[in-house]
Amino acid sequence: MIPQPRTLFAALTGHPLRFLGSAWPWRALAHLVCGGVPGVAVWVAVGGLVAARGRLGTVAVVVCAVAVVGFVAALAAPLERWRLRLVEPDATPVRRALGYGALSVLGAGWIDLGVVCVSLGVPGALLTTPFQPSGPLWAVVGGPVAGALLLPVAAYPVAGWAGARGAVARAVLAPDSAELVEVRRSRARLVDAYEAERRRIERDLHDGAQQRLVALTVRLGLAGLDLPPGSRAADEVAQAHLLAKEALAELRELIRGVHPQVLTERGLGAAVRDVAGRSPVPVDVSLELPLRPPAAVETAAYFAVCEALTNVARHSAAERCRVDGRLAGGVLWVEVSDDGRGGADPVGGSGLTGTADRIAAVDGRMLLSSPVGGPTRLRMEIPCGS
Structure with a gap:
């Protein structure tokens, strides 16, 4: 089973037919068109204010224009976070998008619309040649064919620019990328594995070596009881019994240090x-x-x-x-x-x-x-x- 691309750039590098048949070209187009809507609204409003400068005064027009830009930028902030997910579904925006929304309103959104108009304008004009009143016969017949052939090609500049805009937006709005999240997840898995291994060592020491030392200490104590007091063998067994108890105490401290x-x-x-x-x-x-x-x-x-x-x-x-x-x-x-x-x-x-x-x-x-x-x-x- 072929894995599905998780980003627009990943889809662009795949098979052309698979890319054109997916939803990515439409997501890229929606990303760019939505980016231009706030900019168009701002400049229409500013144009209306400039036209009314004679009645309002220059100062009032400037103040109102600044207020309009700020208001639309504030509305564009949640739109920017939503647009980012169209081309970067795994991105989780964590920063405020007010400044980035203002940038999009003032200029970047118009560039988005420009890319869409240029990319789709040429095939669109060719597709409409049969409806043009005066045109040569070859243009009327060949124009739609050329337009239909160029239309899939137009998806690539649209998707490429949308992917670049998405990468910039992700760097600004979601600096904690999926790769960094995965690093943190691997670190958590490493910690869990380390603690599991620590517990295993503690269990092995507690149930294995410690129990053998306890049995050895008991046997040495019993052996000392069967030997004549004051004999060389009794003294050696007593020393061994003492060393075994000290080793057992140190092992218990070690177990407590590994995992109490x-x-x-x-x-x-x-x-x-x-x-x-x-x-x-x-x-x-x-x-x-x-x-x-x-x-x-x-x-x-x-x-x-x-x-x-x-x-x-x-x-x-x-x-x-x-x-x-x-x-x-x-x-x-x-x-x-x-x-x-x-x-x-x-x-x-x-x-x-x-x-x-x-x-x-x-x-x-x-x-x-x-x-x-x-x-x-x-x-x-x-x-x-x-």
Whole structure:
């Protein structure tokens, strides 16, 4: 099955018969004709004002002309957004089109009409030769044939100019192109894949290596009970038992760092309170989360808080820290503040750049206030949808 072109330019590069048999030539024609309508209306109104200059006065005519241009440009703004979708269906205009509408009213719309008249005028004149009262016989017979042959050709300059105008309009009104949207979507897919892999590693460590270490620790403990106290073998088994317990503790910390089980089971609030309870700096936690955010948002916020608390413990010389957060209006915001010496700098290698990248990966943003002498406030805002 041949894929359908998504833009006018893509249709132009396809097979001529397929292009001429599609709706694209008509969409291009409608795009250009609609662009000229506001311009014609403005110049007709301005011409009427100029004709009435003797009664109104020059100043009044100028003021009224400016008002007419502004009014029609305001009406042309939604028309420009609608016209853009005729040639760029995937475009989503995000900027106001008032200035672009004024440009179209004052000049660009007339160029659109000029291209239409020139492109269709020649084949149109040839098609009407039989209705001309005085004309040679060859023109009466051959004119319609030539006009019919040139009419499909005229679709190409019309479509080409419409495509160029659409590209300019898209650059002005919809700078977030489909390619950039797709980049953001791929980044979101990459984040989801990364988090899924992180969870898989955590599950494998928890259900595999950790369980084997637990079994090894139990067996070493039982073996030590069967050996004579004070013997060389008992001492070696005791040392091995101690090393196995230390390895088990380190593995549990590693699992918690990869993806804490409490975050998966009980959510962001419990996970933040858990990491706050293990911080060397006393941390007050106040989180208002009536609903659980999406998993990717929870993970990004949790590890950002972990990084922030690590920075507080290592660099701030703070006596106390506080974590506040709330989920409202489809936005999760979390703020970590401390009473330390301040002066935090993202360029200084304190992990703030990585935290900002982690938040940006879920379309969030990070705000930092850290004057020298303190206090330091690190705020994260992450959209969570409706």
